[in-house]
Amino acid sequence: MTQGTKIIASAHYVPSDIITNDDLAAIMDTDDAWIQAHTGIKERRISLQGENTSDLATQAARMALSQTDLKPEDIELIIVTTFTPDGLAPSTAALVQRNLKAEGAWAYDISTACSGFVFGMSTADKFIRSGVYKNALVISAEVNSKMMDFTDRTSTVFFGDGAAAMVLVADEEGGIVKGEEMHTIGDAEVVHSGRIQPLTEISAENYPKTDAFHQEGRQVFEEVVRLIPDHIVKFLGDRDLTPNDVDYFITHQANLRIIEAIAEAIDQPMEKFATNITKYGNTSSAGIGIGLDELNKKTDLTGKRVLLTGFGAGFTYGSLLLEF
Structure with a gap:
């Protein structure tokens, strides 16, 4: 049977600051009733403590790795999906690799906006299916707040910041x-x-x-x-x-x-x-x-x-x- 992929650990991390609809209503023309009626959103987490996208991604990755026997140096591939990167270069994934001290990995970003997690998982699955790689970290991380116009209620009220990480490993049974x-x-x-x-x-x-x-x-x-x-x-x-x-x-x-x-x-x-x-x-x-x-x-x-x-x-x- 062809080598496939399985998930052995998962985690997510969000900033500590909670921003309610009432908080947004204090700075723009909206209110809690309108936001909930149109979006279903009650609150969101916003990065107000200096955490950038690579920081959220690193936290989620560390939490996921802590659930496994793998050490950062064991990781072979790191894919970060984001359309709010720290910058154009170096990649956010490279910064995560540095933060984790995952010297054995190579790393890069995928930018397909809100579809990123699906594209990232698909991509990592192919690397593992090739037989060349035994494991990978897939991380989706966004600090959407830094890209918002806080006078634009039609966009800003929707968004929050957060990250999720998956540890993928080779599975001889064909994978999930x-x-x-x-x-x-x-x-x-x-x-x-x-x-x-x-x-x-x-x-x-x-x-x-x-x-x-x-x-x-x-x-x-x-x-x-x-x-x-x-x-x-x-x-x-x-x-x-x-x-x-x-x-x-x-x-x-x-x-x-x-x-x-x-x-x-x-x-x-x-x-x-x-x-x-x-x-x-x-x-x-x-x-x-x-x-x-x-x-x-x-x-x-x-x-x-x-x-x-x-x-x-x-x-x-x-x-x-x-x-x-």
């Missing part, structure tokens, strides 16, 4: 990944963040500037509820499965109303959907990883099917079917 499908659709206007404009002249006044995160909320909602339910049904159908055959769904934690719309469209109860958005907000690529960690901690997943479905800016979307 039973299917995958990934898509990208080039779209730079509906959602964008951190854009840097090219020069128009050489001038001493030139200095790099980035734009804040922005989304066209209604268009995002409509695009997701149009694409994702059909994607899920087709993805499962191609594997002779239906949504009824899945024990748990973990979708991107974009908005509770979106998750509810997906559940309704595929005729599944919300009890089968892992959610953390009400307490953490939209943590971008970290949300699915946090959801998987929470589900793994409270539920015996032996013999269970779990479908991970990500969707995000780019536009990116995809699913990974796990059987434990």
Whole structure:
């Protein structure tokens, strides 16, 4: 049987500062009732103690590794998925490698926005399936708050900061990944963040500037509820499965109303959907990883099917079917 991948440990880490809807209402034109009605979010964690994306990622990785017999120097590959990196170079993954003192690993970032955890897990699975690598760390980490325009209530109220980490190892029994499908659709206007404009002249006044995160909320909602339910049904159908055959769904934690719309469209109860958005907000690529960690901690997943479905800016979307 082909060598596959299994998860031997998972963890998540969020900043200590809790920002409620009332806190946001104090600085922008919104209120708790509006935010909960439109998003389902009650509070979120925001990094206010100087922790950057690599710091959150490092904390989650250390927590996950502490549950195993592996030492940092045993790790062979570190993948960090983020669209809020510490900077363009060095990669956030390289900073995590340094922080962990994982001298035996090589590390790099994947940038597929809110689909990142699914893309990262898929990528690590291929490295391990190749037979060249025996283990990997997959970490999804975001400090979304540093990219927000706090005068823009249509975007800022959604987002929080957090990280999740998985320790993957080779499994001679074939592994837990039973299917995958990934898509990208080039779209730079509906959602964008951190854009840097090219020069128009050489001038001493030139200095790099980035734009804040922005989304066209209604268009995002409509695009997701149009694409994702059909994607899920087709993805499962191609594997002779239906949504009824899945024990748990973990979708991107974009908005509770979106998750509810997906559940309704595929005729599944919300009890089968892992959610953390009400307490953490939209943590971008970290949300699915946090959801998987929470589900793994409270539920015996032996013999269970779990479908991970990500969707995000780019536009990116995809699913990974796990059987434990």
